[in-house]
Amino acid sequence: MIEVKDVYFTYPNGVDALKGVSLTIKNGEFVAIMGENGAGKTTLVKHFNGLLKPTNGSVLVDGVDTRKVSVATLARKVGLVFQNPDHQLFSETVEEEIAFALKNFGFREKVIKKRITWALNLLGLAQYRKTSPFMLSGGERKRVALVSVLAWNPKILILDEPTIGQDYQQKENLRQFIMQMKAQKRTIIIVTHDVEFVAECNPRVLLMREGRIVTDGDAQTVLTNPEILTHASVVPPQIAQIFIRLSDLGLPKNVIDVYEAREILFNILEEHAK
Amino acid sequence: MSVFEGLRFRRVYSPIHNLDPRIKFVYVCAIFVAAIIFWELLPLIILFLIQIPFVLLAGVKREWLRSMRGAAFLATVIFLTNFIFSFIGAGYIVTTKNVENAVAMTLRFIVLVESFSVFFLTTSPDHLGLALEQTHIPYEFCFAFTTAVRFVPVLAEEAQTIMDAQKARGLELERGNFLKRIRNYIPILIPLIVGSIRRSLELAEAMESRAWGATKNRTNLYVLKMHRGDFVLIVIAVGILATAIYIRLFFGIPSLNELLGSLF
Numbered sequence: 445m446i447e448v449k450d451v452y453f454t455y456p457n458g459v460d461a462l463k464g465v466s467l468t469i470k471n472g473e474f475v476a477i478m479g480e481n482g483a484g485k486t487t488l489v490k491h492f493n494g495l496l497k498p499t500n501g502s503v504l505v506d507g508v509d510t511r512k513v514s515v516a517t518l519a520r521k522v523g524l525v526f527q528n529p530d531h532q533l534f535s536e537t538v539e540e541e542i543a544f545a546l547k548n549f550g551f552r553e554k555v556i557k558k559r560i561t562w563a564l565n566l567l568g569l570a571q572y573r574k575t576s577p578f579m580l581s582g583g584e585r586k587r588v589a590l591v592s593v594l595a596w597n598p599k600i601l602i603l604d605e606p607t608i609g610q611d612y613q614q615k616e617n618l619r620q621f622i623m624q625m626k627a628q629k630r631t632i633i634i635v636t637h638d639v640e641f642v643a644e645c646n647p648r649v650l651l652m653r654e655g656r657i658v659t660d661g662d663a664q665t666v667l668t669n670p671e672i673l674t675h676a677s678v679v680p681p682q683i684a685q686i687f688i689r690l691s692d693l694g695l696p697k698n699v700i701d702v703y704e705a706r707e708i709l710f711n712i713l714e715e716h717a718k
Numbered sequence: 719m720s721v722f723e724g725l726r727f728r729r730v731y732s733p734i735h736n737l738d739p740r741i742k743f744v745y746v747c748a749i750f751v752a753a754i755i756f757w758e759l760l761p762l763i764i765l766f767l768i769q770i771p772f773v774l775l776a777g778v779k780r781e782w783l784r785s786m787r788g789a790a791f792l793a794t795v796i797f798l799t800n801f802i803f804s805f806i807g808a809g810y811i812v813t814t815k816n817v818e819n820a821v822a823m824t825l826r827f828i829v830l831v832e833s834f835s836v837f838f839l840t841t842s843p844d845h846l847g848l849a850l851e852q853t854h855i856p857y858e859f860c861f862a863f864t865t866a867v868r869f870v871p872v873l874a875e876e877a878q879t880i881m882d883a884q885k886a887r888g889l890e891l892e893r894g895n896f897l898k899r900i901r902n903y904i905p906i907l908i909p910l911i912v913g914s915i916r917r918s919l920e921l922a923e924a925m926e927s928r929a930w931g932a933t934k935n936r937t938n939l940y941v942l943k944m945h946r947g948d949f950v951l952i953v954i955a956v957g958i959l960a961t962a963i964y965i966r967l968f969f970g971i972p973s974l975n976e977l978l979g980s981l982f
């Protein structure tokens with residue numbers, strides 16, 4: 445469980461990136477953090493594994509204040525995948541890249557081997573096992589970075605912009621994986637601008653703006669409310685846009701799921717056909 | 719990273735900022751040479767103090783102090799190595815002379831950092847590029863140089879992010895013995911270097927696709943001219959250098975210990 449209590453954070457150069465954020469994320473919850481560029485999303489998630497310590501207020505992970513433990517200790521529990529994969533890739537092969545964290549956490553050689561294979565298969569990277577990560581494409585590098593964190597199976601998983609540069613197939617794989625993690629009651633936090641991806645996943649949504657959380661609710665409620673979305677520089681997903689425009693037909697406004705939308709539209713058409 | 723902070727230019731105006739960068743560079747070189755030719759404590763103290771009026775005049779005291787603090791770690795290392803080796807060389811006894819020598823070596827380093835920091839704190843990268851251009855260095859080199867200077871803070875910030883990313887994967891920089899600690903930095907250095915190379919290639923491509931170098935005869939909006947202040951500074955610089963060489967050649971310099979002894 446992550447408890448954020450009235451956190452303020454100022455960067456050394458004087459930028460106030462967080463201005464009073466309070467928030468509780470329970471175990472097994474799936475949360476998406478959205479909002480305009482520079483809203484403070486990355487700054488907030490860096491507090492969850494202790495990379496940044498609040499200037500004011502406190503962050504507790506499973507009841508432990510992040511100021512009292514090292515990042516390495518917290519990282520075992522809280523896996524954070526950075527926005528830009530190029531900030532972390534350094535090994536000669538993809539395999540070693542994945543092994544890096546596992547060695548740091550003191551996994552045994554045999555377990556490491558097994559974990560690497562498992563992780564490579566997770567997002568379709570098996571054929572790159574012996575390839576240099578620097579030879580891969582942007583989207584592939586991003587996946588290597590993702591997988592190198594997934595490998596130690598942290599209890600809380602934070603993904604900063606996981607869908608950047610991913611083709612549709614890979615996005616779908618990622619979604620499936622997240623859903624699987626959710627079924628296993630892991631806590632997942634994603635930071636993203638990809639509103640369609642969020643609509644498909646249907647998590648709890650936090651909207652941030654200028655260092656504050658302005659909205660907190662389930663995806664279906666938040667993503668179908670144009671006023672609060674505009675306020676945070678987010679556009680509604682396409683399905684929601686259709687239903688907002690069709691609302692004068694007496695259709696419900698709060699639809700973001702494709703299958704639900706199809707159901708509703710079919711029913712209407714059938715009624716008309718009668 | 720605070721060493722970089724101390725070299726970071728901020729746009730303010732002061733008599734020092736307005737000086738011609740070429741002359742400022744001559745001044746830095748004069749201090750540099752003077753610091754190298756002395757290994758006694760006394761002249762180095764003087765060289766250190768000479769520069770303080772410049773710092774105050776330029777109004778960059780805070781940034782300058784920060785760069786001094788950034789240099790503190792290396793200064794300590796220099797002091798310790800000098801001290802320990804002379805300690806062993808002298809047969810495991812501490813003499814005032816040894817201590818004074820170690821302090822002098824440290825101070826020499828500090829004087830060098832100090833003069834560079836004053837130079838970079840008061841000279842904008844644009845000014846620097848202009849100065850290079852007007853000394854008839856080919857524009858390609860000037861451009862490469864100013865870009866490099868401009869990217870130093872970017873690089874420092876990137877190093878911080880990379881460090882964060884690796885810590886998030888369980889890297890502990892302070893773990894292990896001395897050699898292990900150095901090896902701990904590999905996961906930080908490689909992304910940093912690869913990133914810089916990649917960025918420079920991308921920058922080159924982006925510039926060429928925007929017709930870089932299409933005009934052969936470049937002109938500048940601003941042209942550097944020597945003013946009164948510049949002449950004063952060049953006199954000061956030459957003065958320092960001449961005095962330093964003169965003293966070096968024709969005088970013996972008392973150690974601080976002897977000097978204090980003769981005074982009291």
Ligand SMILES: Nc1ncnc2c1ncn2[C@@H]1O[C@H](COP(=O)(O)OP(=O)(O)OP(=O)(O)O)[C@@H](O)[C@H]1O
Nearest residue numbers: 455456457459461480481482483484485486487488
């Ligand atoms: N290392 C840093 N030093 C100083 N200021 C920073 C630093 N990192 C971010 N900031 C500032 O803090 C604010 C919040 O940045 P943050 O990276 O958290 O935004 P974000 O919501 O993740 O944006 P994006 O959607 O672009 O990723 C911005 O105004 C940014 O300029």
Ligand SMILES: [Mg+2]
Nearest residue numbers: 485486487527
């Ligand atoms: Mg971000």
